[in-house]
Amino acid sequence: MAYYQEFEGIVLFQLPHREKDALVKIFTKEHGKMMFFLKNFQQNNHPLKAASVPFTKAVFLGHISDQGLSFLKDSRDLVHCTSVFEDIYKNAYATYMMHLVDAAIEDRVKSQALYLLLEESLLALQRTNCPQLVVHYFEIKMLSFFGIKLNLSHCAFCQQMEGAFDFSISHQAIICPNHFEQDNYRMHISPKAIHIIRQLSYMTSPKQLGEVHLRQETMNELKRLMDEIYEEYVGIHLKSKKYIDQMVDWEQRVMLIKKET
Numbered sequence: 001m002a003y004y005q006e007f008e009g010i011v012l013f014q015l016p017h018r019e020k021d022a023l024v025k026i027f028t029k030e031h032g033k034m035m036f037f038l039k040n041f042q043q044n045n046h047p048l049k050a051a052s053v054p055f056t057k058a059v060f061l062g063h064i065s066d067q068g069l070s071f072l073k074d075s076r077d078l079v080h081c082t083s084v085f086e087d088i089y090k091n092a093y094a095t096y097m098m099h100l101v102d103a104a105i106e107d108r109v110k111s112q113a114l115y116l117l118l119e120e121s122l123l124a125l126q127r128t129n130c131p132q133l134v135v136h137y138f139e140i141k142m143l144s145f146f147g148i149k150l151n152l153s154h155c156a157f158c159q160q161m162e163g164a165f166d167f168s169i170s171h172q173a174i175i176c177p178n179h180f181e182q183d184n185y186r187m188h189i190s191p192k193a194i195h196i197i198r199q200l201s202y203m204t205s206p207k208q209l210g211e212v213h214l215r216q217e218t219m220n221e222l223k224r225l226m227d228e229i230y231e232e233y234v235g236i237h238l239k240s241k242k243y244i245d246q247m248v249d250w251e252q253r254v255m256l257i258k259k260e261t
């Protein structure tokens with residue numbers, strides 16, 4: 001006898017399963033991440049079609065199994081991230097965010113803090129004019145869920161809190177110009193980009209991100225810094241991240257061609 005219960009969740013992704021079925025991974029507020037089995041999902045009139053679209057938040061009714069797959073029966077109060085789903089860039093960024101969440105914690109581990117971070121970041125992505133910055137906010141905040149702590153508040157060698165800092169991968173910290181010689185491999189990131197990353201780390205919600213107008217060079221620097229931090233400390237290689245890199249690379253080549261002609 002199946003026992004059904006209500007829970008809130010955000011759809012991370014869905015996968016086709018066999019010919020007619022599907023698997024949907026949902027990050028639930030109450031029970032952590034979980035894979036749900038949807039029978040005959042490929043039929044057009046399946047009642048959970050709309051609720052299973054990635055990035056959708058909803059209240060679900062389902063059966064939570066202690067082991068293996070769980071089952072969904074119904075849904076209500078759907079919140080779709082329409083602009084995220086329809087915009088190729090926002091869609092790619094949101095997909096990457098979902099995969100980062102999936103990589104950061106084990107299934108069935110409850111984390112209200114991570115749930116709130118994902119929920120607020122998706123909403124910010126929906127509204128923003130600068131999706132890349134929302135993703136960098138998300139990446140910075142995700143580091144603690146991967147067990148990584150950066151020192152972005154003051155120089156690794158002195159108490160200096162203001163100045164034209166650079167970032168040192170080996171010290172996991174910012175370093176001030178007086179101590180640049182302590183790391184021959186410092187990243188040579190622009191002080192402006194370091195300033196922005198520090199600001200992002202101090203924010204407690206992506207709601208604090210307003211309208212953003214940053215130069216392309218600064219955006220490139222932010223990406224270089226965050227990519228290096230993830231490569232060195234997190235070390236996961238997600239397909240969705242590779243897709244973003246290719247997209248950005250392609251976009252910049254198009255911009256170069258436009259400049260030249």
Ligand SMILES: [Zn+2]
Nearest residue numbers: 155158176179
């Ligand atoms: Zn210093």
